Amino acid sequence: MNPQPNIASAAFLIADPARAAMLMSLLDGRARPAGELAFAAGVTPQTASSHLGKLLAGGLLVVETEGRHRYYRLGGSHVASVLENLASIGVTEVMRRKPPIREAQRLQFARCCYDHLAGRIGVAITHGLLARGFLIASADKRYDMTPDGIEWFFRMGLDVTRLKPSRRGLARQCLDWTEREHHLAGPLGAQFMSLLCSSGWLRRSESSRAVQVTSKGSNGLKEQLGVDTGSLAIAT
Template identity: 55%
Template sequence: MGQHNISSVAHLIAEPVRSVMLITLSDGCALSASALAEAAGVTAQTASSHLAKLLDGGLLSVESKGRHRYYRLAGAHVSHLLESLASVGPVTPAWRNTPSRSAQALRFARCCYDHLAGQIGVAVTQGMLTRGLIIKAGERHYALTTTGREWLQQLGIDMGDPAFDQPEHARQCLDWTERQYHVAGPLGARLMDAFLAWGWMRRSPTTRSVTITTLGWDGLNQHFGIVREACKAD
């Protein structure tokens, strides 16, 4: 890959509005220009200009359904690139101070592939560490403790799943908005599935954001010591 190609792609991603649009699409969903404009906190005209540049740069693809056009990442390789870049360096002021409710919601609680991320994802992980449900196990990994395994079994999670016997059953994933680790791997995926099944959380139908229900706040407080009043999506 030539220097020109690298610099062109880097320039496209570096612009704050375009980076928000790309991250919003990083779970593989397809969204309209208006939805991406809302996520980035810009006008439809501004969004259209940025989307055209991302299409020309090969980072997005577009499909038409009737009169509507829907944008998605050009492939999984773009999503992997975004997550890698996002984990390097500090979180930009564009995400810390954005007036966009959609962007704030993504930072507060979202799906990161198949597990929970954002402020709530980090808080759940810290709660599990504090309560001895998991421990740090080498570089970039956690491990379930005996207490943690008993706790999961009491909650009805199948501990006969062979995935829990793998060394990487609880991987550390660097949260790109919080700059701290949240739990990923099979454990993170099973927890996310359970939170949804129990009615603690609901996924947005259009973005990666996750809503915490009243039942969920009660459960998060009981099991992880997370208090609703201490959490803010800002």
């Protein structure tokens, strides 16, 4: 008998609104306690405990124990990728809508997608890398690195020759659910975001997935990749 992936089981777990809210709140790659996840989902601690047990059993979450405390995180980057791609599916609304709340605007502008940068800034940076010939989009949802790209990343402080490719390659295309375009993911995307944070170009929020672009980062992105963060913020 040939084994088959149990897609229905994973889809059932994600389909519940409370469980989906918990999963989406973990898309920044951080681990969070059950109390925070219960608050994010708008459910009681008892209900949250039941949902978390199902998500753990289904492989969508893993748990870390520190003393008497338990912290939950996504089961891996593959889970984050599924969530982001599912979020991008849907009919585009043409009706007039209320302006998004401030936090939603911040997430649309720049946010963590598990371990890499997403949102309008993430897409714009990817466009800049492609326009300058540092990356080339390939047909299998990957990005190929060019010699100019290897040199540019090295000048920025990232030696891409030392990165270990995942089974999906060194750089992959991740569909951005707010922009409906691809941004840079994979080991290269993760290390590049880490570099931008350590260099003071980006600042991660302690309480959400939102990412702030610093004044140093605005100047650097404009100079290096032609990304006008001011215009993008106004558009958001």
